[in-house]
Amino acid sequence: MDVRRASQPTTTRPTNRRVVRKDVTRPPYDAPTLFDLDLPERPEGTYLTSVYQLERVAPTVEGLHDAVNHRYVRQHDFLVEDRRVAGAPALLVHGTVPRSRADWCDVLASVTGEAIDLGFSSGGAALLVAVDDHVYALAYGTVGRHMVDLDLANSGFGIGFAVRSLAPDEIKQVRRRVFGTTGRVDRNMVPGGQHIRMYGIDKWGEIVGQVCGRTFNRNLTVCRSTGKATPVEGSDTLRIHLGVEPSSLLADLREVDRVCKQEAPFADSEFITQIRPVPARDPRLSTVEEELDRLLRLPDPVEVGLAVPGRVFGEIERIQSYKLRVPKSGLAPARLPELTLADVLTQTEGVPDGERWASLCNGRVTVYADAAGDEEIGSTAVSRWVTAQLAHGESQLLLHEGGWYEIGDQHRTFLRDEIEQILTGPASFALPAWTADLTDEEAYNIRAAEVRGLTLLDRKLLRTDQHHRGIEACDLLGPDNELIHVKRAKGSSALSHLFAQGEVSVDALRYEADARTALVEMVKRQRSGRVIDLNFQPRKVIYAIALGSGKPLTVDSLFTFAQVALYRAMKSLRNEGVEVEVIGIPST
Incomplete structure (x- = not known):
């Protein structure tokens, strides 16, 4: 039975979530083109899907509702419906975002001297499904991913599957970030594929954030359907062809989970795992975040820097201005032509001790495609722009896009x-x-x-x-x-x-x-x-x-x-x- 539920968020939050982040519209997804090179037509019985594995979300109906981006859903009056997928609890969110007039109408009117007035709509859906002890979010269309609270996404999920599945000699695309506070990101693509070592990755100075290539796994619906290897993109999300029948979809998700849990990374790709996510429940995090909070009150903390988040990187050339808002700062949101660490530190000056990092998690950086701040591209937590490295005993922990990573032995x-x-x-x-x-x-x-x-x-x-x-x-x-x-x-x-x-x-x-x-x-x-x-x-x-x-x-x-x-x-x-x-x- 389809039920239209009120899209108000539930009051029950996972108890192990340290900081509540408020989410709004995000930048558009920078879709890769590699899949067009290998599979020009959709393999029978499958669909190319962006899959997120969500953390700190209970695999229950209540947990699924808790993982919805409620602010975005309310803003656009999307439908939120309880479903079942092969007996598993699921939640379907869907709708369209109409635009009465495209932003390029004024440009054409100016160039041609003739008035033009055209609108458009962006549609999408998200299917949240509880599979055994995990919750997955499957995003469809241009706005599907915005319907989910992606601050709950496991940032190591897609990469973890990729390094265990992709043949090291057929890697087609790599995105990596220089390890440090510069925030530099490089993306390299070889359409025909080449060995991972040919990309010249500095194994000890870079974080690999995306790997694309092919895998052949007969347990996956797409490989059984085609008899061929299938393209895979691994990052914080996993893009892969999944089965469209309820039972085949759950079987594919279970196979992805099995690979991540039981398969060892390929030897030539193992270095990618040497900078690995720290689980949210790790007891060290409370200590390092207290230290980070103390550093944020300093005028120029050498352990802290600013880096462009991966979600924003694809839009960086469009960005013309920023709005920076930090709760409890006592300051009005700052509108800036550029964003620097000094700007962030200025906004945190008025925040009480012990609450600076939480304020950055709840604060927002909104980016715009114009200097006046009228054409919004998207918004992310301020914490995702901050990078730092702190020691905890023998461990070295790196803050990257709002999450902590441990540097491997x-x-x-x-x-x-x-x-x-x-x-x-x-x-x-x-x-x-x-x-x-x-x-x-x-x-x-x-x-x-x-x-x-x-x-x-x-x-x-x-x-x-x-x-x-x-x-x-x-x-x-x-x-x-x-x-x-x-x-x-x-x-x-x-x-x-x-x-x-x-x-x-x-x-x-x-x-x-x-x-x-x-x-x-x-x-x-x-x-x-x-x-x-x-x-x-x-x-x-x-x-x-x-x-x-x-x-x-x-x-x-x-x-x-x-x-x-x-x-x-x-x-x-x-x-x-x-x-x-x-x-x-x-x-x-």
């Missing part, structure tokens, strides 16, 4: 071994101690140049066609033309900048003739009378680091974000034939 062991080798390597020479009378880097570099007979280039900029604002070749030029970059650091962000500075300098001096010319002239003007050749090529970069804590520079005292940044810089420079050395500056 292999990741930490490999990274530690690499960094320890470079830190314990022989030093070309020692630099003087950073004494208390040296108040800043300028004073230290002057002292180091005098004591060691080095050429002082600190604060002297090379301006080139590629770098109009100028870059530093180095702080000190060594006796054998080593490029020495000096930093006294309190946190990893400062060191990440230092390592990047070395990469930028080498790139300019190797490939830009005007950069080399500018360096020759700069050195010539120094009192030492030193001369370098116009054909100068950097052969060694030395990073000289004094930790603000006064601790010696070791693998234990170097921040993890900084370790990753150093590893990446070292890898990049060595690929250019440049030797890399790191030396510690003693502090007194």
Whole structure:
């Protein structure tokens, strides 16, 4: 029997949900094109479906209603109906979103001089179904996914199935995010497929957020129907052809669950699992979130950064403005042309201690396709924009898109071994101690140049066609033309900048003739009378680091974000034939 229920949310919430997030309209789904390459027609008895596995949702009728995005459903007066699928509790949400006038009508009217007035409708549906001990949400149409509270989605679900199912030598698309606070996301596609290692993924410096390829599993309806491998896209969601008959649909979902629980990842794809989701009930999370709350009251917390969420990434080129709202801040929502961490921290200043992280979970970042903020693209929790890395005992936990991830043992062991080798390597020479009378880097570099007979280039900029604002070749030029970059650091962000500075300098001096010319002239003007050749090529970069804590520079005292940044810089420079050395500056 079909029942139209009131779409008010139930009052019973799962008891293990730490923070209640309020959801509204989300950005459109950036649909992949890989499925068109393999299966131009729908395989018999199946349909290409976006599947979300929901966490912290009871596999009951009440739990299904609790997982609906009620605000969105009420806004558009969608139908919410109790159903059964092969005996399993299910919930069907469906409807259309009419638009009386398309936003491009004014553009055409302006261009052609003729009035045009056209509207359209977007339809969709979501089927929530309880299968054994899991709840799945199946989204259809352009707005189906908006009908579900996707803050409850298991972010590791699609990836978990993909690394256990997709042949490593037939991966067709990869999306990865650089591990750190830069928020950079790369997407690479090879329509014919290639081995996962050919994508050049930095196994120890990147989070893989999406993998696409093919799998052949006779337990899946689509493979039995076609006798062929089927395309699969794994991310926070799983896109796959599922059976359309009730029994075949449940059988397919059970097979997906079996693969995730019982199958081991392919050896060549296992590295993807080395940064893995932390379960919502993990007791460590309350402690790290308390620490994060404390960091959010600081003016510039080095462990915290801002990154564009994956859901927004596909729309980033359309975004022209932002609205930032943080509850309990005492501030009106901020309208911004750009969004920075400083903007988020400003909004949290008035939030009481212990409630900042919860406020960011309940706060919203709304993005617009126009500067005036009239054409809304979508909205996400502020917490999904914040990234951080915090230690908990021996564990390193990474905050990514509102969820916590633990860095696996292999990741930490490999990274530690690499960094320890470079830190314990022989030093070309020692630099003087950073004494208390040296108040800043300028004073230290002057002292180091005098004591060691080095050429002082600190604060002297090379301006080139590629770098109009100028870059530093180095702080000190060594006796054998080593490029020495000096930093006294309190946190990893400062060191990440230092390592990047070395990469930028080498790139300019190797490939830009005007950069080399500018360096020759700069050195010539120094009192030492030193001369370098116009054909100068950097052969060694030395990073000289004094930790603000006064601790010696070791693998234990170097921040993890900084370790990753150093590893990446070292890898990049060595690929250019440049030797890399790191030396510690003693502090007194």
